[in-house]
Amino acid sequence: MKLLSTLVVALGLVVAVVPFAAAQNAPSNFLNVLTITVHPGKVVDFENFARKVQEAGEEIGDPRTVQMFQGRLGGLTTQYLAVTLFNDWAEMDSWPTVPQMLVEA
Amino acid sequence: MVSIENTVGAFRPEFSGGSNAPALGQRYASVVTTEIDPAQVAAYELFQRSVKAAEDKAGVRRTRRTTANGPAFTYTAVFLYDSFAQRASVPGPPQLLTNEYGVERAQALMDGANRAVLSRTFAVIELRPDLSRTPN
Numbered sequence: 100m101k102l103l104s105t106l107v108v109a110l111g112l113v114v115a116v117v118p119f120a121a122a123q124n125a126p127s128n129f130l131n132v133l134t135i136t137v138h139p140g141k142v143v144d145f146e147n148f149a150r151k152v153q154e155a156g157e158e159i160g161d162p163r164t165v166q167m168f169q170g171r172l173g174g175l176t177t178q179y180l181a182v183t184l185f186n187d188w189a190e191m192d193s194w195p196t197v198p199q200m201l202v203e204a
Numbered sequence: 205m206v207s208i209e210n211t212v213g214a215f216r217p218e219f220s221g222g223s224n225a226p227a228l229g230q231r232y233a234s235v236v237t238t239e240i241d242p243a244q245v246a247a248y249e250l251f252q253r254s255v256k257a258a259e260d261k262a263g264v265r266r267t268r269r270t271t272a273n274g275p276a277f278t279y280t281a282v283f284l285y286d287s288f289a290q291r292a293s294v295p296g297p298p299q300l301l302t303n304e305y306g307v308e309r310a311q312a313l314m315d316g317a318n319r320a321v322l323s324r325t326f327a328v329i330e331l332r333p334d335l336s337r338t339p340n
Contacts, residue, residue, distance in 0.1 A: 130213045130269060136206040145205070146335060153337040160339075167335035168233065173327035177206075180329055 127184035135179045142177055149179070152197055155204035161195065211274030219252040219268035219279075221259045230284040230331065234291060237325045238279045244320030245277070251317035252279070255297045258304035264294055 137145040149167060156165070163183060170178040185191070195203070240248045252268060259266060264283075271278045285291045295303070301310035 128215055129272060130215065132211050132213065134207075134209045134211070136208075138206055141205065149335045153335065156337050157339075161337075162339045163337075164339060165337045167332045168329035169332050171232065171328045171330040173325065174329075179332075179335070 128186045129184065129188075131183045131185065133181040135181070136175060137177045137179065139177050145179070149181075152200065155197075155200040158204040159195070159200055161200065163194070209274075212272040213269035213274075213280055214272040216252075216268045216270055219249070219256050221256060221265040221267070231286045232284070232288070232291065232331070233329050234283045234285070235327050235329060236281040237327075238281075239275065239322045239324070240277050240279065240320045241322055242277050244316075247316040248279070248320035251313050251320075254301060254305065254313050258297070258300035261304060262295065262300055264300065 135145070153165065153167075156163070166182045168180040168182060170176045170180075238248075256268075266281050266283045268282075269280045271280075283291070283294070285294070298310065298314060301313055304310075305313065
């Protein structure tokens with residue numbers, strides 16, 4: 100439980116500093132990648148938390164797309180990459196943080 | 205949690221055959237990350253442009269970026285596909301360069317690029333739709 104709390108707080112803090120970017124199907128100028136390496140024994144906890152974050156985004160109507168990838172070959176399989184796109188740095192100014200999303204939801 | 209790292213990549217259309225946007229629903233992405241010698245940027249980018257030209261003629265779509273925030277002088281190439289069979293059917297840069305420029309010119313381009321490379325990693329990542337979010 101302590102590890103899970105640490106995981107949640109740590110992810111929340113980091114994502115608060117560098118939140119998810121906007122993503123569209125059209126070409127985008129920039130691609131934001133949040134690479135999260137999870138302790139092998141805490142994969143289920145992390146994935147449950149990641150689902151809650153995405154659900155919160157849907158509930159508050161966050162317009163951004165987040166594509167989550169998981170390492171498959173040639174690297175850590177406990178590594179996750181949250182990939183989002185944006186066109187202009189100014190977009191970052193209006194992005195809610197993960198803690199804000201969770202509180203609002 | 206072991207670590208969290210954030211990077212921002214800038215799309216480089218002059219090196220890319222596709223758009224910067226990951227195609228929603230593509231299952232896999234092959235990601236080649238290359239760190240180059242800052243003194244060899246010109247040679248490496250000549251290689252990148254040559255590969256892009258060969259890919260365009262062959263109809264191969266790889267997108268390429270350089271780091272905007274994160275490790276400097278790092279180039280990333282991404283190829284998206286739905287199956288490993290599909291991946292295996294697409295030629296890589298050495299074959300494409302040879303097809304387009306002939307053996308000697310292709311080898312010269314690859315030699316120039318290899319001299320520029322400090323390190324390179326190849327990885328395959330898999331989309332997790334259950335952990336992803338697309339606005340309605």
